[in-house]
Amino acid sequence: MSERKSIFITGGGSGIGRDAAIYFAERGWFVGLADIDEDGMRVTRDMINNGFTHMHRLDVRDREAWDEALNAFSIAAGGRIDVVFNNAGIANGGPLIENPQGEIDQMLAVNLNGVIYGAQAAHSHLKKTAPGSALINTASLAGIVGAPGLAAYCATKWGVRGLTESLDAEWAEDGIKVAAICPGFIDTPLIEQTLQDSNQSMKENLANAGAEISPVSDVSKVVWDAVHGDNLHYTVGKTAGRLMFLKRWLPGKVRKQMREQGVGGDL
Incomplete structure (x- = not known):
């Protein structure tokens, strides 16, 4: 088994996945990039540019494809997988009664089924490198x-x-180890895909509401902390941390805020 630690990252073609790949590679890890966006993965690989990467096109909705991808990565990584970062996700917004069935089904398939399938496929690989291995879910x-x-x-x-x-x-x-990261509003293309306003961009809406937008690099540091720490849930950004605190101690205040102002209000 190789002595170099390795991490397999879904959604590695952009955003959080790309930045996390660069972050771990800079610290000497072998990085597996998985995405349906092959061009995006190539960009990530070129940004790392140290030879310690492996690319695999993966649709996280396909359970068998997960086994194929992780087996291939394990071989490329010298027989070990230390971390699987279940990061791939999509977002759509709008009132639920207006959401098309196709959008709902796709979001459930990617964001939930894909994470469950990833966990199933990852277990045997992570057990080989335990203790010290980790499944990190976004x-x-x-x-x-x-x-x-x-x-x-x-x-x-x-x-x-x-x-x-x-x-x-x-x-x-x-x-x-199993942990979840809970980013607040992160400066990635997903923000614009999540909530759309007919007159303003999502970033403008958040700024007007006083919400913090964190750089994507903040997430990568928290992923690193999650791999090496003992907590179960990790927030990213002041907005997420504040709401986690308020949900625990002042749930009625949060409920009232969501009803009156919606997400991003001045809590």
Whole structure:
């Protein structure tokens, strides 16, 4: 087995996945990039440019494709996988009653089924490198607060947090760490895909509401901390941290805020 640690990252062709890949590669890790966006993965690979990368086109909705991708990466990484970063996700916004069935089905398939399939496929690989191996799942601020206009998306991210808690218990005896990261508003293209306004961009809406937009590099540092730490849920950005605190201690205040102002209000 190789001595170099390795991490397999879904959604590695852009955004959080790309930045995390660069972050871990800079610290000497062998990085596996997985995405349906092959051009995006090539850009990520070229940005790393140290030879310690492996690319694999993966549709996370395909359970068998997960086994194929992880087996191929394990071989490329010298027989070891230390971390699987279940990061791929999509987002759509708008009132639930107006969401097309196709959009709902696709979001459930990618954001929830894809994470569950990834966990199933990852277990045997992570057990080989335990203790010290980890499954890290990308949840969201939308997995902390049920925000108006994001009902289906919130459902998937609450599901990711629930899955994480279950696997934390199930896999404890195997020595596999399981954690979820809950980013707030991160400066990636996903922001514009999540909520759309007919007159303003999502970033303008957030800025007007006083919400913080964090750089994507903040997420990568938290992913690193999650791999090496002992917590179950990790927030990214002041907005997510504040709402996690308020949901625990002042749930009525958060509920009132969501009803009156929607996501991004001045809590």
